[in-house]
Amino acid sequence: LIELLTVIAIIGILAGLTMTVYTKVKEKAKITRIESTMSQINTAMTQYFGQYNSYPPAYGYLSPNFRGETPVSGQDALYYFLKPYTEYIKIRGNEDMYDGFSDSYNTDGDASLNLLEFLPLGQVDLATNTVAFPSERYIGSNLASEVSVQLESSPRPLVYVPVNSRQFQIARKYWIQHADYLAENWDYSDANLQTLRFPPANYDAFVLISMGPDESAGGVVTGSLFELSNNAPINPASPDSYHLAALRTYFLATRDLNDNDALDFEFKARDQKDEGGVLYQIASEPPAQQNHNYFLPNGTALAGPLIYASK
Secondary structure, eight states, X not given: OHHHHHHHHHHHHHHHHHHHHHHHHHXXXXXXXXXXXXXXXXXXXXXXXXXXXXXXXOTTOBOGGGTTSOOOTTOHHHHXXXXXXXXXXXOTXXXXXXXXXXXXXXXXXXXXXXXXXXXXXXXXXTTTTEEEOOSSOOOSSSOHHHHHHHHHOOSBOOEEEEEOHHHHHHHHHHHHHTTOTTOOEEOTTOTTGGGOOSSOSOOOEEEEEEOTTTTSOTTOSXXXXXXXXXXXXXXXXXXXXXXXXXXXHHHHHTOOTXXXXXXXXXXXXXXXXXXXXOOBOOTTSOOOOBOOOEEXXXXXXXXXXXXXXXX
């Protein structure tokens, strides 16, 4: 009996080790596949840029034809881009090019969709072989049926966030100077920020974000900023809302405060270089060190998403 129990125990230990190794191998294979997908999407984006001198606009961005104007309520289809980026580079519906780590369009586990999480699926008209997208722009509290489907859909496309690099540098300088390392605030009265006009002339930089092995974007894909003048969230119906959310997400996704060539929130940097345990400090700023770990509502720490930044 003792020998039998010993054999069973040994088998149990070996089985546990095998499962651990198998899980790691499977995770690594999926990461490699996602990185390959990101590279393929980058190739498609580069071809698009060569033709239009800009990367594709993101969903909800204001059309350049109406720069400086206040869109008329109820005419979103005229003023905003309401197609997903997947339509522009012809991968819509191709799940081989989607985020294999996602189990819904909700990247932060809060049972709702912020501005940058939402991406319309579209309805195919078989008679005309065309795709129809909602004519109303998502502002966080509408398009309930579309949101419901996205919360149940799996996988989702990679999160795509294009920005204008000149505008981004102005926003980044503002956040760094104010030690706002999570880019939570926006001061419309700031002289430098007042120089920004949306949409910009073009989009010459972008990031792709996968939820990664933790199946969460770890707080990087965000749609909320606070306006300093009244300490209230910026109205998601504002023409600037998607562009401001994009600048914030691009800042977080490409952030490297300690300048060690490891992105602060990226999965590999946190998993292999302990970036999540670093206390960040800007050399020219007061010692406002912060440990930026993210947690699920149940308290589980997140390693971080997979991030691809255009070169």
